[in-house]
Amino acid sequence: MPKYVLTGADGKLGSAAADFAVEIAKPEDKLVFTTYKLGAIPKEKLEAWKAQGAEVVEASYDDPPSMLAAFQGAEAVSMVSTWAFGERREQAARVIDACKQCAVRRICYTSFVGAGEEVEKEEDLPFLPRDHAHIEKLIKASGLEYNIQRNYLYADNIAELFVPCWQFCGDSWLNNTHHVRGAYVARDDCGRVQAALLLGRGQPNKVCHVTGPEAVTDGQIMDWICDQTGYQCEFVDMPDAELRRWWADKGLPDDFRGTSPSCP
Template sequence: MRYIVTGADGQLGGRVAANMLNEVSGDQLIFTCPDKSRLREERLKIWEEKGVTVREANYDNKEQMIKAFKGGDRLYMVSGVLIGPERVQQHKNVIDAAIAAGVKHITYTSFLGANREGYNQYVLPDHIATEEYLKASGVDYNIMRNNLYLENYLLNSVMMANLDNNRWVTTAGEGKATFIAKDDTGRVATALLLGKGEHNKDYDVTGQLVSQHEICNMIREISGVDYEYITMNEEEYYDYLDSIYIPRTTKGNYSKSPVPWCANDMVTNESGIRDGLMAIETDTVEKLTGKKPTDPKELLEKYSFVWKEKITTYWELGKVQ
């Protein structure tokens, strides 16, 4: 059995890649990334020394992906970074290429709410279309619908507050969400890639229930920084994000933006928290990995550098981590 991990140079794919190296021998693994020349040399060296096959697989290049996926049996497919029709086409390319290459099973990273009524998060149309295409393709699959990532509220929210005189601005109000840690999603993806999920089953992947206000208070207490939690309506929040140069879409100009996310994504996600849509609780993490989801308090020290170093933009992170 050979396993393919797409986006192995990224945050989610990278976690899955690292986990898989602890589960199977390197010669059973194919790691792909969109641009091999941008892969860190030390990482490539470690992988190749362990017997991993490392190939380039750009989601826009179906023929390249067919070659990259050749010899693989099961594939982990991380979602693309764009939002809109381009991403849907990229995902279709991956599915088509995998099937053409002889892949027998695909694990896809989707988003919570893709199968539910009343959800209007900006990213959902892409995931809904991808899920439908995957299910109609005939290949065996598992779908993991991740909730909002916990790290975003320990990094991005704090950075934006640091940028604005410690004002933690949101539309989430007092709503709660089962934010999920990326390490937990990586473990779930690894389990599904290894075949530990049920046949053609979808999984909602959720963490512990907590509000953004509670996270703000946790950080205020441990940091000693007097972060002020401010809730706005959607129109006010859009105006606020405009004022700090966060583009409305993923095609915008990010040269002055403190974060790599778009306003449409941020506003609809946090409004979903306010409205209780992101409070779904499941036992997926424990069932598939044998471990309970990460408690937000466990990650506070790991990301304490954000307030200690007064980081104000995502682009500074590489300088201090």
């Protein structure tokens, strides 16, 4: 009975992956979902996973003994990035070490678009892919088989993170993408890919890119949202330095560690 461990089942991406994993698992597959705290998962979802044969246990990237207990006997372990900027690299190193101690054969990782770019030094990468690029290198140097998926920008983040700021910005989307198109993808679709790779539906030692069906500009997305809701918003393209100053003047800090960004 092969054992597959999906970590971070309490998160939005991990939860979507868990939903799909119980759907596609074979009868002989043993699924173990981990969470930093059982109470972080809605009771009805927890019960549904258990009813479909999954075991749910507490384990944390910051608690190696808990990972060793969860990973014992696993064929593969899936690891997601947390919001812990400044700490994610150490967390990933601990997961990889736990996998090796438990003789896990394969590790899966949800990376980010741009992490595979060839650059002379890390600072040449945009900020968001830097941790992912570092973690990918750790995985490839570990000796473990791997599946890496580089997810493109979540379409969900626009509604969850950007739209709430529009009113604060004077019914404007202050934006520095300069009309460059991006292949936004639904987070749930990324979760389905994550589950499929964990359960061996991909070739080992491969990197796949998970994108949406069409590359669009942020302005097009804003126009669609306004058309659907009736909200009136102006798209304002700004130089990087000017946008940075605008937010700094509003009190946005320029240093952070271990927490998720939020709008005022």
